[in-house]
Amino acid sequence: MALEEKFAEVENNEFYSAAYQRFLAEGKLIGSRCRTCGHVCVPPKPICPGCHGGEMVLEEMKGKGRLLSYTVIAVAPPLMVEEGYDRNNPYCGGIVELEEGAKVPARIVNVNVRNPEKIELGMGLSIKYLKVGQGNETKTFLAFEPTS
Numbered sequence: 001m002a003l004e005e006k007f008a009e010v011e012n013n014e015f016y017s018a019a020y021q022r023f024l025a026e027g028k029l030i031g032s033r034c035r036t037c038g039h040v041c042v043p044p045k046p047i048c049p050g051c052h053g054g055e056m057v058l059e060e061m062k063g064k065g066r067l068l069s070y071t072v073i074a075v076a077p078p079l080m081v082e083e084g085y086d087r088n089n090p091y092c093g094g095i096v097e098l099e100e101g102a103k104v105p106a107r108i109v110n111v112n113v114r115n116p117e118k119i120e121l122g123m124g125l126s127i128k129y130l131k132v133g134q135g136n137e138t139k140t141f142l143a144f145e146p147t148s
């Protein structure tokens, strides 16, 4: 099925957040672009935070951006503890500004979490889809890694 048809189906039948997760699992990052002012949101929103217009179109993001801010987290929430993150194995979360202009929270991987001062603000990042869990329990998380 063509991407446009899938998007049309989503816009007609599903909540935006469900659509976002479903596409993420397929290795696609989608956002919404406002037809009126061009503002891009990830995850997609039905109402534009820029101009409050309601004419949004879903669009696939290219998956490139730069690091706007980050934090290295040693006291992990329960879900992350299950994945093996804790004081001895911290992880990095950040805000990525996509080329399309949207600012999106994501996990930042393949950076030196033991020397966080080496993580550079503004560095180029590429999308990476993190698969966690097995079989039907598999969840896909949005992550970015430094562009090589």
Ligand SMILES: [Zn+2]
Pocket (backbone or CB within 6 Å): 034, 035, 036, 037, 038, 039, 048, 049, 050, 051, 052, 053
């Ligand atoms: Zn707008």
